[in-house]
Amino acid sequence: MEENTNRCLKCGAVLNEKTGSCLNCGNTCPDCGAIISENTGTCPNCGDGTGEQISTIKYQKNSVLAAFLSFFFPGLGQVYNGDRLKGFGILTLTTITLLSNLFIFSIIGAFVVLYAIFDSYTTAEKINSAKIPFKKSSFVNYALFFVLFIILCIVIGITRVWFVKQSYIYGY
Known part of the structure; x- marks a missing residue:
């Protein structure tokens, strides 16, 4: 029996069930798989918002x-x-x-x-x-x-x- 998991369209990794984000390549929309905008927290393709801003890309200051x-x-x-x-x-x-x-x-x-x-x-x-x-x-x-x-x-x-x-x- 095949497991029902969403996978990242970009790299194929299993998406986080709660946030729909890919831990390998960045935030992805659970509906269409596009990278979610870091600034707005919404998908640029379908406009789906996750309700919170999720950022896996972390900017650092030395x-x-x-x-x-x-x-x-x-x-x-x-x-x-x-x-x-x-x-x-x-x-x-x-x-x-x-x-x-x-x-x-x-x-x-x-x-x-x-x-x-x-x-x-x-x-x-x-x-x-x-x-x-x-x-x-x-x-x-x-x-x-x-x-x-x-x-x-x-x-x-x-x-x-x-x-x-x-x-x-x-x-x-």
Whole structure:
């Protein structure tokens, strides 16, 4: 007697009875066998929805790389994780505090760098465990990050030169 099981039309593997998805090649529609859209959770051919979004394709973020990026360029790990605004904010705050002449600001800047490293690592781990949604990072975000970094360095460099010039002129 032949067993009544649904098989994947793409690879021939037995489909999961509960979800209708193929564990070998991805999500497949239980009605027509087409790959179910990862974004919508519906079949592009027949429109059948599974009632929930099923994703066997799992995007990963490298948490060590995120921490490494934040160590060398605070905020870049956040941009890598897809959180552009947080990354730009950390970059701005770190650049201003670390390049200032006041010792207290340098200490604050060091704590911001440590926070950036910790946050980028833990955010990547949360993305990998599906606690927060995956966000793609784009080349544009990386380019904007480095443009902001260069602008901040120029502005702070000009400001420091001006302060040195003023202290030389006025003797303080």
